[in-house]
Amino acid sequence: MISPITLDALKVLDAIERKKSFAAAAEELFRVPSAISYTINKLEEDLAIQLFDRSKRKAELTPVGKMIVEQGRLILNATDELTHMAKQSASGWELELRICIDSILKFKPLYSLIALFHEEYPWIDIRLTEEVFGGTWDALNSGRCDLMIGADGDISGSKFTAKIIGTIDFIFAVKENHPLCLEQKPLTDAMIKKYPSIVVADSSRDLPTRSAGLLDGQARITVPSIDKKIEAHCQGIGVGYLPIHRITKELNSKELIALPLRDHENRQHDLYIAWGKNNKGKALAWFVNKLQQMEMRELLDY
Amino acid sequence: MISPITLDALKVLDAIERKKSFAAAAEELFRVPSAISYTINKLEEDLAIQLFDRSKRKAELTPVGKMIVEQGRLILNATDELTHMAKQSASGWELELRICIDSILKFKPLYSLIALFHEEYPWIDIRLTEEVFGGTWDALNSGRCDLMIGADGDISGSKFTAKIIGTIDFIFAVKENHPLCLEQKPLTDAMIKKYPSIVVADSSRDLPTRSAGLLDGQARITVPSIDKKIEAHCQGIGVGYLPIHRITKELNSKELIALPLRDHENRQHDLYIAWGKNNKGKALAWFVNKLQQMEMRELLDY
DNA sequence: CTATTAGTTCAATATATTTGAAGTAATGAT
DNA sequence: ATCATTACTTCAAATATATTGAACTAATAG
Structure with a gap:
C-alpha cells in the first residue's frame, strides 16, 4: 500500500475539524463515535503518524494533522469536481468543443x-x-x-x-x-x-x-x-x-x-x-x- | 454519498489504463481479475456512468472514462504527495521555518x-x-x-x-x-x-x-x-x-x-x-x- | 468530589471485498 | 467455418473491513 490515505478518512478528518469534536462529526456523518474513532485510529496507524493529541479531554489536531486536513480538503474538492465533471460530460456535455x-x-x-x-x-x-x-x-x-x-x-x-x-x-x-x-x-x-x-x-x-x-x-x-x-x-x-x-x-x-x-x-x-x-x-x-x-x-x- | 469515487478505484482505473487490460492490472495489483471487474462495476454503478466500452473483447475506456483516469491520476499524485509531506514533517521536518x-x-x-x-x-x-x-x-x-x-x-x-x-x-x-x-x-x-x-x-x-x-x-x-x-x-x-x-x-x-x-x-x-x-x-x-x-x-x- | 462530557475499547454484527470456479462472447488461427 | 484462446463477467463462498452499542477511562466543569 503506497498511500494509506483514503477519501473516507479525509472526509472524517474534515468533519472533525469543522465540528471540533469526534461526536459531532459522527452525528454529521450518520455514524457512531466509535466508528469515527476507528477510522482515525486506522489512519494514524497506517500512516504511523499521530494526528490527534489526546492528552486533553477534547482531542486536538497535531500540526501534521492540521496540514493533512488542509491538504485533504483540496483533494476532496478535486474528487467532487471530478465527479461533477464526469456526470456532466456523461450527460451530453462535451469535454471539449472545437x-x-x-x-x-x-x-x-x-x-x-x-x-x-x-x-x-x-x-x-x-x-x-x-x-x-x-x-x-x-x-x-x-x-x-x-x-x-x-x-x-x-x-x-x-x-x-x-x-x-x-x-x-x-x-x-x-x-x-x-x-x-x-x-x-x-x-x-x-x-x-x-x-x-x-x-x-x-x-x-x-x-x-x-x-x-x-x-x-x-x-x-x-x-x-x-x-x-x-x-x-x-x-x-x-x-x-x-x-x-x-x-x-x-x-x-x-x-x-x-x-x-x-x-x-x-x-x-x-x-x-x-x-x-x-x-x-x-x-x-x-x-x-x-x-x-x-x-x-x-x-x-x- | 456525495462523491462515490474512491482512491482505490482510481488506482485500479490507472492500472488498467497503463496495462491496457483488466487481467494485467489485476496482476499488478495482486488481485484476481474478478476483483478488478467488481471494483470497476461498482464505480460505474455508483457514478451511473459507463467507463468502459465492453462491446469488444478488450474493454475500452469511454471518453468520460479517459477523463477520469487523467484527472484521477492528479488526485492520486496529490495524495501520495500528502502522505509524503506528512511523513516528512512528522519525522522532524518543520511545516514552516521563520x-x-x-x-x-x-x-x-x-x-x-x-x-x-x-x-x-x-x-x-x-x-x-x-x-x-x-x-x-x-x-x-x-x-x-x-x-x-x-x-x-x-x-x-x-x-x-x-x-x-x-x-x-x-x-x-x-x-x-x-x-x-x-x-x-x-x-x-x-x-x-x-x-x-x-x-x-x-x-x-x-x-x-x-x-x-x-x-x-x-x-x-x-x-x-x-x-x-x-x-x-x-x-x-x-x-x-x-x-x-x-x-x-x-x-x-x-x-x-x-x-x-x-x-x-x-x-x-x-x-x-x-x-x-x-x-x-x-x-x-x-x-x-x-x-x-x-x-x-x-x-x-x- | 461528583456528574458530565469526550473519546476509547471490545465483542458482535453488518457490509464490502476478494476469491476461484464456471460462464459468455469476441477474436484469431487453422 | 470451426475451434481454441483470450478477456472479461458472474456467482456463491470465504475473508476482510467497517459499524454498532454497551461498557470503560480520563479530563474538566460545577
Whole structure:
C-alpha cells in the first residue's frame, strides 16, 4: 500500500475539524463515535503518524494533522469536481468543443462569448482555430472542428446543418493616393486589371479550392490571412474587395478608399454557422443558440 | 454519498489504463481479475456512468472514462504527495521555518539559499521577516521566528544557541562635500557632534532598547531602516557609521566619503545566527549548516 | 468530589471485498 | 467455418473491513 490515505478518512478528518469534536462529526456523518474513532485510529496507524493529541479531554489536531486536513480538503474538492465533471460530460456535455472561425471575422466578440461559457462550464475546453475562406468548411468536413463560423459557399450533402446568421458587406478598396483614385468613376474591369489583386490563400486541404469570384486575367498576390490582405491593400501592393467591418478604421482615417465599380455591386457574403447534423453535444447547442441570438453587429465588432 | 469515487478505484482505473487490460492490472495489483471487474462495476454503478466500452473483447475506456483516469491520476499524485509531506514533517521536518534577518544584511544571498532549500523541500514554507538592530533577537526571544541572522549584542540566558558566522565592518561616512570633509583629520568628537547622527529605529518591543554605542550629546534623527539611513547620509542630513558592504556603490561613486575618527577605530560588529536550543527541526539544522558553510562575502553580497 | 462530557475499547454484527470456479462472447488461427 | 484462446463477467463462498452499542477511562466543569 503506497498511500494509506483514503477519501473516507479525509472526509472524517474534515468533519472533525469543522465540528471540533469526534461526536459531532459522527452525528454529521450518520455514524457512531466509535466508528469515527476507528477510522482515525486506522489512519494514524497506517500512516504511523499521530494526528490527534489526546492528552486533553477534547482531542486536538497535531500540526501534521492540521496540514493533512488542509491538504485533504483540496483533494476532496478535486474528487467532487471530478465527479461533477464526469456526470456532466456523461450527460451530453462535451469535454471539449472545437470551434473554427473564418479569419474574415474578428475574434474578439467570440472571446466574450467563450468567457461567458467558461464561467458556466469551466471544465469544458474550448479550442479555437482560424481558417481562411473554404478552410472552415473543410475543418468541419474533416472532423477537425465541431462548429464552424464563417464565410459562405455551402457544402453539398446532408452531414451538416448550416444556418445563415447574417451577411458581410465587401467593398472594393484601395490605398489612398492609389492611381485608381484618379481614374474616372465608376471603375471598369480594364482599369482594375492593371493592378494585382490580393488573394487570401485558401487553407482548404481536402476540398476543391474555391475561386472566390475574382476577376480573371489579373495578376494575383496570395497572402496567408485577411490581416495580411488588408495590410497589402494599405501598402498599395494590390487592389480588391475587403469586408467593411474589418477596415472601418482604415476607411475613417482615409488610409483606404472605397471605390465604386461599374460592373460589380458592393458584394455581400452570407455568414454561416454549421455543425454536424448528429452532433447532440450541449456545449455545441449552447454556442449555436447564443450565436443565433447575437446581433450581427456584435459578431462583427463594428 | 456525495462523491462515490474512491482512491482505490482510481488506482485500479490507472492500472488498467497503463496495462491496457483488466487481467494485467489485476496482476499488478495482486488481485484476481474478478476483483478488478467488481471494483470497476461498482464505480460505474455508483457514478451511473459507463467507463468502459465492453462491446469488444478488450474493454475500452469511454471518453468520460479517459477523463477520469487523467484527472484521477492528479488526485492520486496529490495524495501520495500528502502522505509524503506528512511523513516528512512528522519525522522532524518543520511545516514552516521563520527566519528573521537584520536589515543590515542583504536579502539577496539568503534568497538563493532559500531557493536551494525549496528545491529540495518544496513543501516547507519559509517565512522571512526583517528587523533592525535588536529586533532580530527580540523576534527570536518572543517566538516570532525560529532562526535569526543578525547583528551582535548577545542575549543572556540559556534558551538560545548563537554562533558567530562573521563580522561586519562599519565605517564613519558622510556625504561628499560635507563640511566634515574639510576639517582636519582625524576628526574629533567635538567636530562630529555638530551634526545630527542618523539612528535606525530599534524594532525591539520586549527587550530594553540598545544604545548602539552612539556618541552622546548629539542630535539624533531616527529612521526606520538601514536603507533610509544610507539615504539620509547621502542627502547630508546627518552623519554616522555605516556597514561597508551596504555602501560600496556609494563609496565608489564618491557619493559617500569615509572619514577617519580620532577616538574610534572603524568598528566591527559580529554577525550572529541564533536559534532555540531545543529546536530540533531539520529545516533549521539545514539552514544553520549552510549558513556556517557560507563565505561571509556571499552573505554580505560584496 | 461528583456528574458530565469526550473519546476509547471490545465483542458482535453488518457490509464490502476478494476469491476461484464456471460462464459468455469476441477474436484469431487453422 | 470451426475451434481454441483470450478477456472479461458472474456467482456463491470465504475473508476482510467497517459499524454498532454497551461498557470503560480520563479530563474538566460545577
